[in-house]
Amino acid sequence: MTTKLVERFLKYVKIDTKSQEGVETIPSTEKQFNLANLLVEELKAIGLEDARVDEHCVVIATLPSNIEEDITSNIPTICFNAHIDTAPAVSGKDVKPIITKYTGDDIILPRDTSLRISVKEIPELKDYIGTDLIHTDGTTLLGADDKAGIAEIMTAIDELVHTPEKKHGTIKVMFTPDEEVGKGADAVDIEKLGAKYAYTIDGGSMGGYETECFNAAGGKIIIGGYGVHPGSAYGKMINSLRIIPEVLSIFPNDQAPETTQGFESYYHPDAISGQVDGTTIEFILRNFESQGLEDQITYIKNEIAKIQKNHPETTISVEIAKSYRNMKEILDLQPIVAQIASEAIERAGLEVRKDPIRGGTDGARFSFMGLPTPNIFTGGFNYHSKKEFISILGMEKAVETILNIIDLYVENFQ
Numbered sequence: 001m002t003t004k005l006v007e008r009f010l011k012y013v014k015i016d017t018k019s020q021e022g023v024e025t026i027p028s029t030e031k032q033f034n035l036a037n038l039l040v041e042e043l044k045a046i047g048l049e050d051a052r053v054d055e056h057c058v059v060i061a062t063l064p065s066n067i068e069e070d071i072t073s074n075i076p077t078i079c080f081n082a083h084i085d086t087a088p089a090v091s092g093k094d095v096k097p098i099i100t101k102y103t104g105d106d107i108i109l110p111r112d113t114s115l116r117i118s119v120k121e122i123p124e125l126k127d128y129i130g131t132d133l134i135h136t137d138g139t140t141l142l143g144a145d146d147k148a149g150i151a152e153i154m155t156a157i158d159e160l161v162h163t164p165e166k167k168h169g170t171i172k173v174m175f176t177p178d179e180e181v182g183k184g185a186d187a188v189d190i191e192k193l194g195a196k197y198a199y200t201i202d203g204g205s206m207g208g209y210e211t212e213c214f215n216a217a218g219g220k221i222i223i224g225g226y227g228v229h230p231g232s233a234y235g236k237m238i239n240s241l242r243i244i245p246e247v248l249s250i251f252p253n254d255q256a257p258e259t260t261q262g263f264e265s266y267y268h269p270d271a272i273s274g275q276v277d278g279t280t281i282e283f284i285l286r287n288f289e290s291q292g293l294e295d296q297i298t299y300i301k302n303e304i305a306k307i308q309k310n311h312p313e314t315t316i317s318v319e320i321a322k323s324y325r326n327m328k329e330i331l332d333l334q335p336i337v338a339q340i341a342s343e344a345i346e347r348a349g350l351e352v353r354k355d356p357i358r359g360g361t362d363g364a365r366f367s368f369m370g371l372p373t374p375n376i377f378t379g380g381f382n383y384h385s386k387k388e389f390i391s392i393l394g395m396e397k398a399v400e401t402i403l404n405i406i407d408l409y410v411e412n413f414q
């Protein structure tokens, strides 16, 4: 299993599939088809005859159930999903993966020796001494996010096809584009897919699964001003820039992305543009609780109203809109989906870790579209960075976890 798994992974990461922000069409970049087309060929070669890619670069294939008709009707169809694209922020071209046996010493990336993979940064690494890690040469990202997920799903399905004595329900495989630019889920027709539950294989290090992401909102604060030539400004000019510190002071320093972790919420002013006659401050709010997000929104509105009172000479307004929601709401209604994820990881001999996703995920989108979808680890670390790497052991355990999930559906529903 390992050889095929690693071979697949190394082949996929060498295909550049970087997505692009701000593009209307899906996929955002044509090159994502290069990997999608290859995956269709490979799925067909494995024996999934209906494998195809649509015009939006969504790959779908079916592994039919091998259990007698009367029984299969009870076993829900489940889907495994991974994304084809890599993050726009870092180059994914000419990726040169390197396999290193980790000794506990820092791994120095050969083409940029200022970059090192170190146990100081990732204490968890001490558990990987003596195992093989795959990392970059220091010039690109690795693309384990999420080509590891793809390689793991492909390998699990391949195993299943070649062990016909192992019983399984109907399995859907789906690879989607543009996850990194938040648009992949838009291209998916959940009803047509025909799965009842799904798992994205797009998480981090070995043993982790995720059923929660943030509730998210974003907005802007607009400070009005009045520009006059400074030479004749006395009593007339209203300089919006002078009100900025007051506005920024409402964002608590101890509730910032850089000062919070785990399930903690934050306020984050992330862009500012302005001149004398007007300033706009953009910000985002993130909270795992939906009421918590409401409270944050109310807080911002109240604080801005106070600042407005101090400045009757101009207008200070705020606009806030919600974006994505915590999928926990949906997953809590069908607890079996997360239960099976946790049990499958445990059965792979791992310590189960429930991580919060401090961001959005396609799985959250799918969940709200009617397909409950937790996220499972791939074995990778340091995503969206030149220091991205993955543990081969972690990848093997991800394959095992996928196979365990499939088993558990048979056991629970047969």
Ligand SMILES: [Zn+2]
Binding pocket: 083, 145, 146, 179, 202
């Ligand atoms: Zn990902």
